[in-house]
Amino acid sequence: MMPTTQIERTLSESDLDLLVGSSVENVFYSAKMYSVATAGLGEAAFSLWSADAGGPYLVMPAREMSSLFDMGADPEGVYPYGATNIYTGDSLSELDEDILELQESGSFDDPIDALATAIDELADGDRIAVEQQGFDPASYAQLEDALEGYDIEEATEYFYDLRKVKSDEEIRRLRRSAEITESAMEEAMETLEPGMTERELANEWRTRVSEKGGKPIDGFLTVGFGSRTAYTHPLPGDREIQEGDLVRWDGGCRYGQYCSDIGRTFAFRSAEDDDKRKYEALYAGLEASLSEFGDGVDTGTVFESGVDAVRSSGVDEFSEFEPFHLGHGIGVEIYDPPTIVTDAGTLESGMVMCVEPPYNELGSGGFLIEDEVVVTDDGYEKLTDAPDTLPIVE
Numbered sequence: 001m002m003p004t005t006q007i008e009r010t011l012s013e014s015d016l017d018l019l020v021g022s023s024v025e026n027v028f029y030s031a032k033m034y035s036v037a038t039a040g041l042g043e044a045a046f047s048l049w050s051a052d053a054g055g056p057y058l059v060m061p062a063r064e065m066s067s068l069f070d071m072g073a074d075p076e077g078v079y080p081y082g083a084t085n086i087y088t089g090d091s092l093s094e095l096d097e098d099i100l101e102l103q104e105s106g107s108f109d110d111p112i113d114a115l116a117t118a119i120d121e122l123a124d125g126d127r128i129a130v131e132q133q134g135f136d137p138a139s140y141a142q143l144e145d146a147l148e149g150y151d152i153e154e155a156t157e158y159f160y161d162l163r164k165v166k167s168d169e170e171i172r173r174l175r176r177s178a179e180i181t182e183s184a185m186e187e188a189m190e191t192l193e194p195g196m197t198e199r200e201l202a203n204e205w206r207t208r209v210s211e212k213g214g215k216p217i218d219g220f221l222t223v224g225f226g227s228r229t230a231y232t233h234p235l236p237g238d239r240e241i242q243e244g245d246l247v248r249w250d251g252g253c254r255y256g257q258y259c260s261d262i263g264r265t266f267a268f269r270s271a272e273d274d275d276k277r278k279y280e281a282l283y284a285g286l287e288a289s290l291s292e293f294g295d296g297v298d299t300g301t302v303f304e305s306g307v308d309a310v311r312s313s314g315v316d317e318f319s320e321f322e323p324f325h326l327g328h329g330i331g332v333e334i335y336d337p338p339t340i341v342t343d344a345g346t347l348e349s350g351m352v353m354c355v356e357p358p359y360n361e362l363g364s365g366g367f368l369i370e371d372e373v374v375v376t377d378d379g380y381e382k383l384t385d386a387p388d389t390l391p392i393v394e
Contacts, residue, residue, distance in 0.1 A: 004054075010158060011051040017125035019155055020115070021047040022134025025332040026159045028257050031056035031075055035067035043082075044111040044134060052124035059114045065102040069095060079118045081108040112139055116146035129155035160337050164329060165350040170258060171374055174330065174352050177214060177255035178372045178383040181262055184208035185249055189266055189393050192247070195240050198223045202236035205251075214253035220261075220334060221251035229265070230366040232358075243269045246365045247393070252334065259334045261354050262384050263370030267392045275367075278359065279390035281313030282367050285357035286386070289326055289340065290373065293380040295349040300342035302326065306357055317361065327355040330372065351375040352383070 007030065011019060021030045022044070028034045031047035038045040038060065045064075049055035055076055058068075062080035067073075084103050092100065108114035119128060128150055132140055144152065166174065188204035202223045206216045224234030225241050229248035241247070245268045252260035265279060289306035303326050310321040329336035330352055338344040340355065347353070356370035372383040 006162060007049050007055070008051075010162060011049065014129075014158065016127055016129055016158075017051050018119060018123040018128040019049045019158060020119070020128065020130040021155070021159060022131045024134075026131055027058075027134075029159070029163060029332050031058055032071055032073040033058055033060065033068065033075070034071055034257060035060070035064040037061050037064050037067075044139070046111070046115050046118075046134070048118055048122055050122040050124070053122045057118060057122060059111055059118055061111075062103050062107045065099045066095075068102070069098065078102055078105065079108065079114040080105065081111045081114040083107070112142045112146065116143060119147060119150070123150070127151045127153075129153050129158055131155040131159060163331050163336055164338070165348050166331060166352050166374075167350075170331065171350070171352060173256040173258035174260070174372070175383050177253055177258050177260035178262060180209055180212045180214035180255060181252045181260040182384045184212060184214070184253075185262070185264055189247070192241060192268060192393055194243070197238050197240050198225055198228075198234070198236040199238060201241075201247075205249075209253045214255050214260075216253050217251070217259065217334070222249070223251075224248045224366070225268075227363060227365055230360045230362045230364060232360060241268050244272070246271075246275060246367070248366055248368055250368055250370065257332055259330055259332065260372065261330055261334050261370065262372060262386075263356055263358070263368035264386060265367045265369060265390065267390055269392065269394060271390050271392050275365070276390045277313075277315055278317070279367055279369070280388070281310055281315045281318055282357045282359055282369050283386070283388050284313055285310035285321075285326070286355055286369055286371065287388075289355050289357070290380055293347060293353075293373065293375055295347065295375065295377045297347045299338050299340050299344040299347065302347070303340050303342055306340075306355075310357055318359070321357075321359070323358055326357055327353055327370075330354050347375045349375055349377050353380075 021027045024039045027047045037043040046059040048057040057077045058075045059079045063084045184205050222233045223236040225239045226245040228234045229246045247266040250263045285306040288309035289302045292302045292305045306326045325339045325341045327340040358368050360366040369386045373380040
């Protein structure tokens with residue numbers, strides 16, 4: 001998903017000979033490769049970009065070659081490792097032939113041998129950056145031993161910088177991911193009735209996400225009723241909805257491997273005036289933060305504007321409002337840089353950001369209003385649109 005010119009520029013400006021990705025997210029981002037074995041079973045895969053030979057190149061399990069075609073990946077070269085345990089029949093399709101050709105192109109015994117060979121062949125110099133996240137300590141030590149004489153540095157920050165500003169295709173996927181999450185929440189809320197549990201409501205959302213072509217992110221959905229809305233991340237449980245309860249959502253899905261993350265707060269059948277005031281004060285904070293958006297704006301300016309708006313709202317509990325942050329970037333991971341806090345850098349046109357002023361009060365309840373937006377030259381474009389007053393679900 002990364003524009004070729006962007007990584008070539010990074011290699012040149014950083015005086016790097018080679019950039020290596022190892023996490024599931026960065027291998028997909030830089031080489032469009034994703035497979036069940038690497039994403040779900042913990043098998044290693046690596047992407048490589050060379051200042052001299054271009055890219056991407058891939059180190060991956062030999063038995064996962066079909067995933068390249070499933071994903072539409074088109075690497076410059078592949079370094080397979082491990083056995084395939086796949087037998088060949090008499091009637092092979094054209095795709096079968098292509099997969100077989102890749103499998104038989106030569107396989108290494110283990111991924112580190114394959115990666116070390118790839119680095120030796122592709123690096124025209126000795127300065128390389130390797131993301132460490134996809135290694136266990138023993139494997140990384142094995143790689144260091146195999147690459148004696150190379151100047152190796154950690155690559156994570158390079159990938160974070162590359163991923164900050166999104167391409168048109170990335171924004172298209174992020175937009176659809178956000179649309180799926182938002183509409184699924186709204187439709188799930190229409191099913192809410194007395195006696196329904198948090199878990200049942202969460203399952204209504206998951207069903208709708210899948211029907212719309214999204215993939216719920218494992219472990220990333222919180223639903224809380226009543227006083228449980230005060231918990232930062234309430235896991236959907238057996239608490240039954242009651243009239244007057246707040247309902248707090250936080251979660252997202254993946255679409256084309258790109259994440260969404262939105263937050264919503266509703267009231268069931270009736271709402272206290274105090275809850276309405278708190279919601280509107282937090283929404284004012286959201287709008288104040290967004291009013292500062294634009295290319296080159298400091299994240300601290302965005303943060304301070306949102307915090308000031310909430311503190312000056314007239315809600316007594318908010319006079320010392322002090323959140324950890326007011327949002328974050330989003331992309332192939334739920335959290336991409338930058339974070340909306342002081343001293344976290346500047347916004348750039350093409351970033352996709354989640355903006356969220358939260359409030360949690362144990363014994364009472366909590367609120368979350370979180371929207372996704374694209375940063376533009378002089379403002380923003382909303383991908384989702386939270387209500388400006390506390391919505392009451394009948």
